[in-house]
Amino acid sequence: MIVGLALAHAALTPMQAQASATEPTHLGAYVRTIEGLARPVAVAFPPADGDSEVHGLHVAVQGALRGEFASPPGVVVVDAAPPSPEDGGADVPVAATIGVGVLERPTGVAVDGSGGVWVTDDLQHALWYFPAGGGAARRIAERGSAGGELVLPADVDVARDPATGNDLVLVADAGNARAQLLDVGATAWASIGVGVVDEPTSASFAPAPDGTLLVAIADGARHRVEVFALDGTHVGGFGDWGGFPSLLSTPTGLASADGNVFVADSENHRIQAFRVDPEDRRVGRLAYRFGVHAIRPGDGAGSLHYPSDVAVAADASVLALTEPLDDRVQLFVRAPGAEPEEDPLRASIGPPAAHFGPPVAASGIYLATVSPESHRVQIHDLRLDEPVRISEAYVYGDRLGMMRGPSAVWLGADGRELLTLDRGNRRLSRAVLDVRPDEPLAQDPELAQHTDAVDLRALTGEPAFVPGAVARIRREEGDLVAVTDRGSERIAFLDDDLQLVRFVACSGHGGDPLPGIGVRGIDGIAATDRGTLLVVDGAGGRVLEVDAEGRALASFGDELSTPSGIAAAGARVWVTDRLRDRVEIYDRADDGTYAHVRGFGGRGLGRAEFHGPRGVAILADGRVVVLDHGNHRGQIFDREGNFVGGFGSRLYTAELR
16 A cells, blocks of 8 residues: 655636636646655546446556555555645545556556456566456456557557547557557457557547547657557657657656647646647647646645646546656646746746666766757766767767657776667667867767667567667677667677677566566666676566676665666776665675665755766776766766766756855
């Protein structure tokens, strides 16, 4: 049972309350926040003709299984009815919990007309069905790339086919670059969007003006929403990458109401509503948008921070969105006017500063970070007390020298070789940096020369290779480049020519045909100076040391809850824990075992305080850089965890000094 749900209440203004039924209204007036949820990632309301309460909001939470933050993954049901002025700050009761003990990392949730709950789980590569009334759970889909099989499913939606009356289930099959449609009555699967979408992050049914059903698929790699007929015919799409109105930056959630498709525009920290009509040349036209970037961690009341999903109640009176980084759900209701009024004070602040993260790498005189909003790798010079950004590598696109979602970086020992994983294009790219340590620090837009790249999907012949992390292992018998595949939980070892040497299976799933070392979700890797690899088991809350043949040598990390980034220097290892907002330090003994030395950190804006720390890197002088992802900054520490300095935006973060 998840506890600690608290309610932040705001009553409707008199102007909102007096809006007549005939006056144009929009969904976008903030009313409350449900807090205390452990990484809520998806939301769903029951349908209008269902047996469940219309405002029984189903929230998929990924939870945490270790330490003081222990909270199981599953689906919690809460009352999301618009509040009355009399209900004050009362707690929101949890009406039910679903899937505890079955689900491991839920990613999407939907409720059908009978009250049954459908949930996708990307750690299990599964679609689950939980009947109403507590019947036995049924696993509907297994891992694979055939029809009715899934890899890293990201979302699910249900609707009733107006032509046949059958229930239809729609799954965003992210790893296989498609959506899949299940006709429950006919038990038939069909693929939608093959060759059109590259990274489906969400899939939703959308009523067309003529009463038929459309399928909308959010594409996180191409920053678009593509629209299809039920038979799979591509109708068109809307959006493109950018921050201006109608443009998108990693759309991650979809919902329909009032003839609009609401899009969780995650990296723009807002919700946009598009009027969708297949007869319209543009298919989707922007109706309105709402939400602004939170200035400080925990800011709410309509300020957003990476919204991941959106849902609208069956009576279209309430809109809910999830923010996993801040462990909360925010609720919005109707307000008069065709669109929200823009706050002139917030409009004058300007766009949010780009986040760092999640990865970071350091070598020689350079530090490399990723800017997820700009699809660039930023190069910083390390010769001053704080890193100074002097160049950027890559631009948005799909050709050599371009990225569609850089997800990991590695810098060579002399700071010359830059390896970058590209999630959207599913490839590994290599560049050479022009290192000039004897010249004064200066901006150099041509610092990086792009040399080659490898399509990771070609390594297996499958579309399901989803790159996660990268590192180079130094060995006397020849260096190896290690690339993790989130789709199969394997590590691909490549030679200097980026040719495949071998795969090492890491899966620890019961019943999984792949043997392995027991990792339940690779989140990060780091090479040691002994020619081995440290692998972060994100779901298992631990770190394993393995050799290049995949043999497990050690396991440690009892203090970890949700480990993410890792770095090693000599016998010392640093691991970030993004749920506990901490960094843990370990030392390796002569017998090969690892002992916890100390840790530092906590939630906040001060020195050695974090908001979802991700990447960590070791500088040549022994200092440690931690990417404080949620606070838009990096922090620098000595080897023992004592604060040294910080760098990054000053607009959306407090001064560290």
